[in-house]
């Protein structure tokens with residue numbers, strides 16, 4: 463997974479462009495490639511994942527950043543992050559929206575933990591989605607996000623699956 467999705471994880475960080483004073487929430491980081499990439503740019507990166515096995519992989523990959531307080535890991539889900547309201551400037555999600563049990567609850571929770579003016583960037587293998595990227599974009603707007611944009615992105619490599627991506631904002 464770390465190798466297969468690494469380009470997408472890094473691409474999503476480059477789309478979100480977290481700044482040096484910002485806090486990033488990474489939902490479902492898996493082996494932690496996106497966490498590591500976000501930690502090179504942001505002040506604080508919080509990774510939440512319901513899999514203790516994946517959190518262990520993140521712990522290994524980001525050991526230095528965890529030691530320095532740049533990365534925090536939490537056992538949690540998209541719908542129940544356990545974070546205070548308006549904690550994050552940026553939310554990133556790569557290849558896990560199809561696993562959320564209740565997408566409406568998850569988008570509402572991610573809206574709650576974003577500060578006003580914050581952004582969410584989401585990517586998923588298009589073939590894994592049970593709804594179109596346009597329907598997913600509409601769901602973010604139902605949760606209160608605005609200015610949602612959606613597009614597709616082709617990761618490098620002959621076997622890489624096309625990604626559906628979106629970016630949306632919590633209004634200021």
Ligand SMILES: C[S@@+](CC[C@H](N)C(=O)[O-])C[C@H]1O[C@@H](n2cnc3c(N)ncnc32)[C@H](O)[C@@H]1O
Pocket residue numbers: 463464467468471489490491492493494496510511512513516538539540541555556557558561562563
């Ligand atoms: C297919 S992996 C993708 C990992 C990584 N983002 C990548 O693209 O390589 C899905 C990840 O989402 C996590 N996950 C599953 N259900 C979740 C949920 N409800 N909320 C947040 N993360 C979840 C899994 O434990 C796993 O780490």
